[in-house]
Amino acid sequence: MAVKKIIIANRNNISFKVLGKKPLLEELYSQGLDIPFGCKYGGCITCAAKLLKGKVDQSSQVALNNRQIKNGYVLLCVAQAITDCIFEVGVESHDKLYRNPFLDKLEPHELKADIVNKNIDEI
Amino acid sequence: MMNNLCCGPGYASPYEATKAPREKILYTIAIYTGTGIQKPDYLATIDVDPESPNFSKIIHRLEMPRIGDELHHMGWNACSSCYNDPNMKRSFLIIPGVRSNNIYIIDTATNPFSPSIYKIIESSEIKLKTNLSGPHTVHCLESKIIISFLGDAKGNAPGGYLLLNKEFDILGRWENSMGEISFSYDFWYQPRYNVMISSEWAAPNTFMPGFDLEEVGHLKYGRRLHIWDFKKREPIQTMYLGEDGLIPLEVKFSHNPNSSHGFCGAALSTNVIHFWRSEEGNWEWEKIIDIDNEPHPDWPIPIPGVMSAILISMDDKYLYLNNWLHGDMRQYDISNPHKPKLTGQIWMGGLLGRAPVVNGVKIAGGPQMFQLSLDGKRLYVTTSLFSTWDNQFYPKMKKLGGAMIMIDCDTINGGMQINENFIVNFGKEPNGPSRCHETRYPGGDCTSDIWL
Incomplete structure (x- = not known):
């Protein structure tokens, strides 16, 4: 399996090499990148980072809704790199992660995957 | 405790608790x-001794x-439910991390002014032995401790209850069955x-x-809401609250152990639900307080209050509640629990803009968690709810941090007033703005003690 290059755009473009077999949080943290995290199972968005370029597999995450995913958010605690990636990390990258749910409602297709899929099943 | 040298922790009765010495630290x-x-x-x-030069200041910070x-x-590890056990002491605070699932046992007895970490129960051990995550409410149960968890190890509902012994070893799950329960949060017995x-x-x-x-x-x-057979450790009755009870959070029984009356704050509906056991032995409920949503020029729909907490005074006379998004704290006389009377109200922060500054400090959130003194006269209120929800509704909290204010409560005639001499600004902490949440006192408080 090829080595992937991970660049952190908002930390002076510091770069890391990862194998893509473990979650990015684990790989980057062990190489010294200090980023917030919480649950470590893809359930709480504390570790959310914005993917600017590249591809990841975060199929085991259960916390992001489809709008957050569309805006590029990735939960590093479960995501594995498929290609080279460029990220913004930490709270500085969270400009589109949070929204006032009363002022800005989600469309049905923007909800979390389990709800969207359940609705499709029922139709 | 000063009130008794021969017995265990806490007080012989709620009445005795109201006569305890005034709290000096929080x-x-x-x-x-x-x-x-x-x-x-x-x-x-936090130093809350008005005679102290450090009154209204943070005097120690114990980092995890x-x-x-x-x-x-x-x-607490022990409360008045252990009053007759001279071997027990109220010496340890049990603090779960709701995201990390670690549980910290804090020694507050060796030096109450400088608490220290006594033991850590690791997330991995809890998940391995009980398949639980998302810890929330801690109650002691004589010499044991029950903690509600909101999810399984993967964060799915309904979670369950962790049982610890007095040495803080994991004994396993407390409940024998979760029955048909969909979700967990708070509990009281x-x-x-x-x-x-x-x-x-x-x-x-x-969430x-x-x-x-x-x-x-x-x-x-x-x-x-779910009624449990406490000895059998299984749910026996469900109260479906419907639209009146969307997101029922804090739930409290009266402090009087002979009373079956209790209350729950439904956060999103912003209602208080009253429940009690009827003479026939059934558990009944009714909505007794309904806070109207408030219009806001920038909102397409009126803003709900979001009643994230309630508290009952030690003498069971007053119920306190918050409207986190509106920005007010209220006091109700619940002498007749079917017909509460609004007796006090103050404003601090909130989205309605009624009190953006309190005692010279800009408030970025609204009233959220609160703790009342045992004599019922001082209510300490903080402003942060939960980091991700704070970030949605009060994004300025990142820069301004949280704050604690003190409200003087009139226990005779009713009434509330912000104390002008007290404010703790967590926006000015040495490491940057932090957010304050729940509060406890060394001698016990109005959300800890239960009588057998």
């Missing part, structure tokens, strides 16, 4: 999780050894009725990332 949770500051959450010790716990609620009542927030995977209104419609949030 322990308050302060968090950096979700704020962008890479520092651990901590337990702040890890980052990202999101400390939230806490509880009233031993003379052999009853426990539990409420419903949501699965950790639902941790933030609040989506649409998910309420998709039944991802709770709307039920």
